[in-house]
Amino acid sequence: xxxxxxxxxxxxxxxxxxxxxxxxxxxxxxxxxxxxxxxxxxxxxxxxxxxxxxxxxxxxxxxxxxxxxxxxxxxxxxxxxxxxxxxxxxxxxxxxxxxxxxxxxxxxxxxxxxxxxxxxxxxxxxxxxxxxxxxxxxxxxxxxxxxxxxxxxxxxxxxxxxxxxxxxxxxxxxxxxxxxxxxxxxxxxxxxxxxxxxxxxxxxxxxxxxxxxxxxxxxxxxxxxxxxxxxxxxxxxxxxxxxxxxxxxxxxxxxxxxxxxxxxxxxxxxxxxxxxxxxxxxxxxxxxxxxxxxxxxxxxxxxxxxxxxxxxxxxxxxxxxxxxxxxxxxxxxxxxxxxxxxxxxxxxxxxxxxxxxxxxxxx
Amino acid sequence: xxxxxxxxxxxxxxxxxxxxxxxxxxxxxxxxxxxxxxxxxxxxxxxxxxxxxxxxxxxxxxxxxxxxxxxxxxxxxxxxxxxxxxxxxxxxxxxxxxxxxxxxxxxxxxxxxxxxxxxxxxxxxxxxxxxxxxxxxxxxxxxxxxxxxxxxxxxxxxxxxxxxxxxxxxxxxxxxxxxxxxxxxxxxxxxxxxxxxxxxxxxxxxxxxxxxxxxxxxxxxxxxxxxxxxxxxxxxxxxxxxxxxxxxxxxxxxxxxxxxxxxxxxxxxxxxxxxxxxxxxxxxxxxxxxxxxxxxxxxxxxxxxxxxxxxxxxxxxxxxxxxxxxxxxxxxxxxxxxxxxxxxxxxxxxxxxxxxxxxxxxxxxxxxxxxxxxxxxxxxxxxxxxxxxxxxxxxxxxxxxxxxxxxxxxxxxxxxxxxxxxxxxxxxxxxxxxxxxxxxxxxxxxxxxxxxxxxxxxxxxxxxxxxxxxxxxxxxxxxxxxxxxxxxxxxxxxxxxxxxxxxxxxxxxxxxxxxxxxxxxxxxxxxxxxx
Numbered sequence: 001x002x003x004x005x006x007x008x009x010x011x012x013x014x015x016x017x018x019x020x021x022x023x024x025x026x027x028x029x030x031x032x033x034x035x036x037x038x039x040x041x042x043x044x045x046x047x048x049x050x051x052x053x054x055x056x057x058x059x060x061x062x063x064x065x066x067x068x069x070x071x072x073x074x075x076x077x078x079x080x081x082x083x084x085x086x087x088x089x090x091x092x093x094x095x096x097x098x099x100x101x102x103x104x105x106x107x108x109x110x111x112x113x114x115x116x117x118x119x120x121x122x123x124x125x126x127x128x129x130x131x132x133x134x135x136x137x138x139x140x141x142x143x144x145x146x147x148x149x150x151x152x153x154x155x156x157x158x159x160x161x162x163x164x165x166x167x168x169x170x171x172x173x174x175x176x177x178x179x180x181x182x183x184x185x186x187x188x189x190x191x192x193x194x195x196x197x198x199x200x201x202x203x204x205x206x207x208x209x210x211x212x213x214x215x216x217x218x219x220x221x222x223x224x225x226x227x228x229x230x231x232x233x234x235x236x237x238x239x240x241x242x243x244x245x246x247x248x249x250x251x252x253x254x255x256x257x258x259x260x261x262x263x264x265x266x267x268x269x270x271x272x273x274x275x276x277x278x279x280x281x282x283x284x285x286x287x288x289x290x291x292x293x294x295x296x297x298x299x300x301x302x303x304x305x306x307x308x309x310x311x312x313x314x315x316x317x318x319x320x321x322x323x324x325x326x327x328x329x330x331x332x333x334x335x336x337x338x339x340x341x342x343x344x345x346x347x348x349x350x351x352x353x354x355x356x357x358x359x360x361x362x363x
Numbered sequence: 364x365x366x367x368x369x370x371x372x373x374x375x376x377x378x379x380x381x382x383x384x385x386x387x388x389x390x391x392x393x394x395x396x397x398x399x400x401x402x403x404x405x406x407x408x409x410x411x412x413x414x415x416x417x418x419x420x421x422x423x424x425x426x427x428x429x430x431x432x433x434x435x436x437x438x439x440x441x442x443x444x445x446x447x448x449x450x451x452x453x454x455x456x457x458x459x460x461x462x463x464x465x466x467x468x469x470x471x472x473x474x475x476x477x478x479x480x481x482x483x484x485x486x487x488x489x490x491x492x493x494x495x496x497x498x499x500x501x502x503x504x505x506x507x508x509x510x511x512x513x514x515x516x517x518x519x520x521x522x523x524x525x526x527x528x529x530x531x532x533x534x535x536x537x538x539x540x541x542x543x544x545x546x547x548x549x550x551x552x553x554x555x556x557x558x559x560x561x562x563x564x565x566x567x568x569x570x571x572x573x574x575x576x577x578x579x580x581x582x583x584x585x586x587x588x589x590x591x592x593x594x595x596x597x598x599x600x601x602x603x604x605x606x607x608x609x610x611x612x613x614x615x616x617x618x619x620x621x622x623x624x625x626x627x628x629x630x631x632x633x634x635x636x637x638x639x640x641x642x643x644x645x646x647x648x649x650x651x652x653x654x655x656x657x658x659x660x661x662x663x664x665x666x667x668x669x670x671x672x673x674x675x676x677x678x679x680x681x682x683x684x685x686x687x688x689x690x691x692x693x694x695x696x697x698x699x700x701x702x703x704x705x706x707x708x709x710x711x712x713x714x715x716x717x718x719x720x721x722x723x724x725x726x727x728x729x730x731x732x733x734x735x736x737x738x739x740x741x742x743x744x745x746x747x748x749x750x751x752x753x754x755x756x757x758x759x760x761x762x763x764x765x766x767x768x769x770x771x772x773x774x775x776x777x778x779x780x781x782x783x784x785x786x787x788x789x790x791x792x793x794x795x796x797x798x799x800x801x802x803x804x805x806x807x808x809x810x811x812x813x814x815x816x817x818x819x820x821x822x823x824x825x826x827x828x829x830x831x832x833x834x835x836x837x838x839x840x841x842x843x844x845x846x847x848x849x850x851x852x853x854x855x856x857x858x859x860x861x862x863x864x865x866x867x868x869x870x871x872x873x874x875x876x877x878x879x880x881x882x883x884x885x886x887x888x889x890x891x892x893x894x
Contacts, residue, residue, distance in 0.1 A: 052695070060703070062702065125699050125700055125703050127695075127696065127698070128695075129695050140831050141831075144827050147830075147831065148823070148824060148827045151827065152820065152823065155823060159816050160816075193766065195836070196828070196836050199824070199828055200824070200828075200839075200843070203820060203823075203824030203825070204821075206817075207777065207817045207820055207821060210813065210816050210817045210820055211813055218809070241791070249783050251725065252722055252726070252776050252779045252783060253773075253779075253780060254776070255721040255722050255776065256715075256718025256719070256721070256722060256772045256773060257718075257776065259714050259718035259721060259772070260714040260718065260772055262717070263710050263711075264710070264714065272408070272707075272765050273707075273765065276766070276839075
């Protein structure tokens with residue numbers, strides 16, 4: 001572990017650096033391919049919607065020794081002829097899912113279950129969803145999404161810079177699209193809990209992006225006056241400096257979600273917890289990816305188009321042998337064993353905090 | 364740098380005090396919670412119960428008015444309360460055309476509740492045949508109706524109608540329209556029992572009806588319905604300025620309503636009391652039964668009778684919305700057995716503990732000595748959250764649902780993230796060559812901003828989720844928002860002061876290998892190494 005945190009130090013000083021901004025085309029292409037796959041699977045397979053969206057009834061009961069055949073028998077007994085799905089969950093749970101039923105039909109199914117499984121009527125869990133309900137919650141989720149994106153655009157525009165807000169929103173859309181695509185591809189059930197998960201991802205994906213952007217803003221504050229680095233170089237340093245932090249925050253956020261997923265899927269079999277945590281898990285992972293590999297490169301692309309930044313890039317290019325858009329090395333000690341693609345000039349060597357006259361530490 | 368130093372000196376004087384204040388607040392809250400001696404309120408999905416969400420069916424381009432929703436809530440609440448289950452709730456959620464009515468009844472009521480709330484309330488006007496005391500065996504003609512219907516004529520006084528006293532009690536010849544069968548039913552009806560007043564029974568409009576009034580103080584034999592809710596064009600509560608009799612309800616009928624109301628009033632006004640009363644029956648229960656003082660053929664009527672403003676506007680609402688211009692769709696019915704509820708609670712808590720444990724292990728593993736701070740902060744955050752759940756349950760009826768638990772678990776990560784943002788900043792500052800003591804404050808000024816912005820985004824997200832959503836999603840959004848605020852509190856008033864204090868301890872400031880600040884773990888390359 002100390003190796004990891006030691007690496008944090010090297011990343012911080014820029015001794016070791018991943019050229020993320022420079023390779024942005026590669027990351028864009030990667031995300032583009034994933035999004036393409038997502039779009040194809042979404043249009044071909046579509047999402048597997050839970051009954052909350054389609055309307056229908058779901059009866060769940062716990063009875064030791066319950067079998068699927070017994071569930072089918074109960075359906076036959078109740079006189080329901082429309083399509084039904086009988087599933088076994090865990091060791092002793094049976095779930096019967098039907099199309100939309102009338103009140104009387106609902107009662108008939110319950111009566112049949114009581115008779116066939118010999119369980120008390122109060123021990124049957126029933127969820128029955130009207131056909132228009134799904135439309136309504138979908139509508140609301142979209143409303144919430146649009147409202148959220150607008151408010152965030154405004155807030156980040158004020159708190160940071162308008163271009164940061166744009167880049168952050170692109171990253172969020174990227175996450176949503178990929179998450180939805182994965183759902184379509186794998187065929188996970190989409191329930192309201194999943195929607196909650198999606199919407200939460202928005203917040204979390206932004207949280208991560210905000211942390212990175214905060215550092216970008218700090219690093220780029222005085223770049224035009226110093227003229228040492230281009231915007232992309234400074235941004236790349238920021239991403240590298242926050243890499244360990246991003247890794248840690250994401251891991252720590254994933255741990256509780258993973259434990260919900262473990263308990264929800266492993267022990268409960270299905271339900272709110274599983275649906276929610278699965279969406280969160282996928283979303284958090286893509287959120288972390290996008291805040292590093294998508295949001296910041298887009299920000300750099302946007303800012304590099306500004307005349308001031310173009311001029312800066314020219315100035316930096318003239319200054320030294322550094323390749324524009326390449327990685328900056330602040331401190332001299334080069335750990336070239338890894339990934340560093342920069343060529344650093346001699347006069348670059350003695351810069352950086354480590355080489356500043358050292359204050360006597362007060363120990 | 365000098366600014367930083369002076370700043371750090373200033374804030375170094377505070378940490379003890381801040382922690383003490385936090386401790387006092389915590390103790391106060393705990394005491395408050397102990398005094399209330401209550402458990403955290405659990406949602407229906409955790410303790411079992413039935414929840415039904417009704418959606419108004421809106422015609423294209425139609426509107427759902429809040430008044431109509433409020434009226435529907437009142438009608439449904441009346442029905443639900445008749446079940447006598449404690450802590451049943453009927454609430455309206457959402458705004459505009461997205462309003463919904465959420466009914467939640469704890470315990471094992473089964474489908475009864477679904478049947479009960481599913482029916483549409485109907486408003487009907489019926490002639491009163493006979494009235495009686497709530498549990499009387501026979502009809503009586505003595506009436507206490509003090510409400511009157513008249514034609515609103517400015518300045519004109521309501522015609523006082525002498526209350527006719529017909530021979531009381533058991534008459535061998537029943538009043539007009541009352542059959543022996545109806546009389547027998549009437550005798551059996553006991554309006555003092557709440558079960559008989561739950562309404563929701565669809566009454567046959569073409570047949571006579573035996574019904575209770577809403578508060579159970581009397582019962583009625585009523586004629587067939589002569590007008591229905593849709594015959595009422597408008598109704599409003601007004602102050603009776605001409606007669607000075609307080610509040611009254613002005614009623615305006617539609618074209619066909621005018622004809623029908625004209626017919627019934629012309630007929631009954633000649634009859635003796637109580638048959639000169641017309642009952643306003645909502646949902647099978649008599650709301651009011653004003654006496655008709657004159658034939659009203661103009662389509663406008665006023666109901667007077669010592670109303671308070673609230674009573675008058677309630678009555679106006681009943682008349683206006685009684686027919687429920689809102690038909691409801693049964694949006695969502697969820698019935699959770701107490702056993703499954705207990706299982707879900709157990710699993711939710713298990714997931715929470717597991718998540719917490721993993722986070723604690725990782726932060727101790729990675730941050731070593733600083734891990735103590737993060738464990739302490741998480742415990743404080745957890746404690747405050749628990750207390751808030753407890754107190755909010757009491758204050759605003761907050762109840763914890765499974766989605767709420769999930770929200771709280773997710774927030775463990777977000778809370779811990781705030782510490783990480785700060786710790787990493789701190790380490791960056793130390794890497795820059797600052798001493799830990801200085802870094803505590805210079806790092807904080809920067810981390811603070813990041814944490815505030817990031818938490819604001821989280822708060823915005825949960826506020827929007829809460830605003831747009833219903834049911835489960837709301838519970839999730841609420842806990843997420845709440846814990847985000849707790850996170851801010853803890854970081855500012857616990858984590859930061861604690862780190863400041865610890866920075867004075869030699870173990871940390873000297874960069875002990877286990878402190879999380881050792882040169883090795885920070886990757887600080889000291890001069891000596893380079894040389």
